[in-house]
Amino acid sequence: MTTTDGVLKVALLGCGVVGSEVVRLLAEQADELAQRVGARLELAGVAVRRPARHPEVPAELLTTDAEALVRRDDVDVVVEVVGGIEPVRSLLLAALESGKSVVSANKALLADDGATLHDAATRNGVDLYYEAAVAGAIPLLRPLRESLAGDRITRVMGIVNGTTNFILSRMDATGAGFDEALAEATSLGYAEADPTADVDGYDAAAKAAILAGLAFHTRVTMSDVHREGIGEVTAADVASAQAMDCTVKLLAICERTTVADGTESVSVRAHPAMIPRRHPLAGVGDAFNAVFVEAEAAGSLMFYGRGAGGAPTASAVLGDLVAVARNRVSGSRGAGESAYAALPIRSMGEVTTRYHVALDVADQPGVLAGVANAFAEEGVSIQTVRQEGRGDAATLVLVTHAATDAALGRTVEKLAAMSLVGRAASVMRVEGMTGE
Ligand SMILES: NC(=O)C1=CN([C@@H]2O[C@H](COP(=O)(O)OP(=O)(O)OC[C@H]3O[C@@H](n4cnc5c(N)ncnc54)[C@H](O)[C@@H]3O)[C@@H](O)[C@H]2O)C=CC1
Numbered sequence: 001m002t003t004t005d006g007v008l009k010v011a012l013l014g015c016g017v018v019g020s021e022v023v024r025l026l027a028e029q030a031d032e033l034a035q036r037v038g039a040r041l042e043l044a045g046v047a048v049r050r051p052a053r054h055p056e057v058p059a060e061l062l063t064t065d066a067e068a069l070v071r072r073d074d075v076d077v078v079v080e081v082v083g084g085i086e087p088v089r090s091l092l093l094a095a096l097e098s099g100k101s102v103v104s105a106n107k108a109l110l111a112d113d114g115a116t117l118h119d120a121a122t123r124n125g126v127d128l129y130y131e132a133a134v135a136g137a138i139p140l141l142r143p144l145r146e147s148l149a150g151d152r153i154t155r156v157m158g159i160v161n162g163t164t165n166f167i168l169s170r171m172d173a174t175g176a177g178f179d180e181a182l183a184e185a186t187s188l189g190y191a192e193a194d195p196t197a198d199v200d201g202y203d204a205a206a207k208a209a210i211l212a213g214l215a216f217h218t219r220v221t222m223s224d225v226h227r228e229g230i231g232e233v234t235a236a237d238v239a240s241a242q243a244m245d246c247t248v249k250l251l252a253i254c255e256r257t258t259v260a261d262g263t264e265s266v267s268v269r270a271h272p273a274m275i276p277r278r279h280p281l282a283g284v285g286d287a288f289n290a291v292f293v294e295a296e297a298a299g300s301l302m303f304y305g306r307g308a309g310g311a312p313t314a315s316a317v318l319g320d321l322v323a324v325a326r327n328r329v330s331g332s333r334g335a336g337e338s339a340y341a342a343l344p345i346r347s348m349g350e351v352t353t354r355y356h357v358a359l360d361v362a363d364q365p366g367v368l369a370g371v372a373n374a375f376a377e378e379g380v381s382i383q384t385v386r387q388e389g390r391g392d393a394a395t396l397v398l399v400t401h402a403a404t405d406a407a408l409g410r411t412v413e414k415l416a417a418m419s420l421v422g423r424a425a426s427v428m429r430v431e432g433m434t435g436e
Pocket residue numbers: 013014015016017018019047048049050066080081082083084087105106107108132133136307308309310313
């Protein structure tokens with residue numbers, strides 16, 4: 001569909017942190033956006049739950065009937081900044097089925113059931129864009145989908161959750177415990193009233209699923225992602241990381257693995273890990289995000305910036321809105337989903353990782369041999385070992401070479417069952433270290 005009267009009508013669903021900034025930027029930049037698109041972008045309506053709470057929006061645009069709004073014939077593009085699965089999935093499907101293009105910031109929905117939405121977009125010849133859903137303002141999905149479409153991406157690793165990065169940065173800088181750092185994140189407005197999705201890693205896992213799908217041309221959903229949050233990260237873990245010149249980050253890691261017979265699979269995970277301080281991701285502080293992309297021809301690329309917040313996220317939403325609006329003006333559509341590779345998902349147990357293990361041990365002859373034996377029995381090779389303290393307060397700190405996550409997990413279980421070994425003071429994966 002092309003615009004006939006030089007105007008494209010936009011239905012906005014949701015007017016919270018992000019939506020209110022979309023409204024502001026659309027109004028403030030109306031003339032420039034019209035020049036860039038070749039048509040004026042006008043709000044057809046703004047669906048909210050409580051109209052009285054939105055004095056910033058002209059009253060005649062506000063509605064509580066999102067369904068009627070997305071079905072209106074005069075609407076060209078639906079912008080969704082509500083969040084969650086339902087009723088949003090049904091609303092966006094209705095929009096796509098009735099020929100509207102969709103811009104969304106909703107990683108939870110895209111990671112849960114992006115395939116259904118993509119299918120509807122393709123069937124109806126319209127666009128589905130969601131740059132804001134991963135790493136907010138940082139242009140990342142379009143580079144994966146377009147700029148790197150001629151290359152072969154092998155790995156995507158990054159910090160994609162601002163709230164947890166702020167918490168871990170505070171724990172690292174001040175020695176604060178998790179609860180104290182979370183309270184500070186809440187008081188500064190980074191963490192939401194219910195920070196579960198951030199703290200428990202759901203937000204990072206959803207973003208990892210979206211990144212893996214785009215990077216490897218395959219379908220990945222939330223249920224394919226191995227997820228661990230940062231709720232268990234202790235001040236002792238952070239101190240342990242510091243002792244080996246590392247810091248703790250919540251990482252999203254998407255990898256393509258090729259085995260000897262040429263068979264390929266992908267692994268997708270989001271979990272806390274220690275990374276060396278010299279690694280570029282270690283220097284990403286506060287609520288910032290950064291993502292490393294490794295591609296065969298391009299080599300390593302790093303994307304850095306604000307992954308959260310109203311204005312930065314609205315920037316990405318408006319970028320998508322301009323892109324889909326331009327397509328409508330020219331009567332075209334952008335690249336749709338590319339999932340031809342249909343790669344199998346590698347289970348976490350098969351993924352190759354490295355562990356840092358700090359054990360409270362009795363400082364007695366034979367302890368080190370017993371510990372080394374537990375690793376050897378599982379075929380896990382130790383890279384470094386050092387002892388901190390003496391007597392009852394002795395701690396053995398080991399860093400392994402790469403081994404399967406399953407073998408490392410079994411090793412830790414064996415260690416925990418040994419009589420001369422007390423509690424494991426810290427067990428954490430290590431990423432970004434050079435060497436095997
Ligand atoms: N806040 C951030 O920094 C970022 C947010 N996002 C995503 O953007 C989306 C919106 O996030 P926020 O603006 O932070 O959330 P928010 O909670 O501030 O705003 C959501 C708005 O949607 C409204 N709403 C809820 N159900 C509705 C319904 N059925 N019909 C109409 N309106 C409804 C709510 O009243 C609220 O005003 C989410 O998908 C979120 O994951 C993505 C990147 C960053």
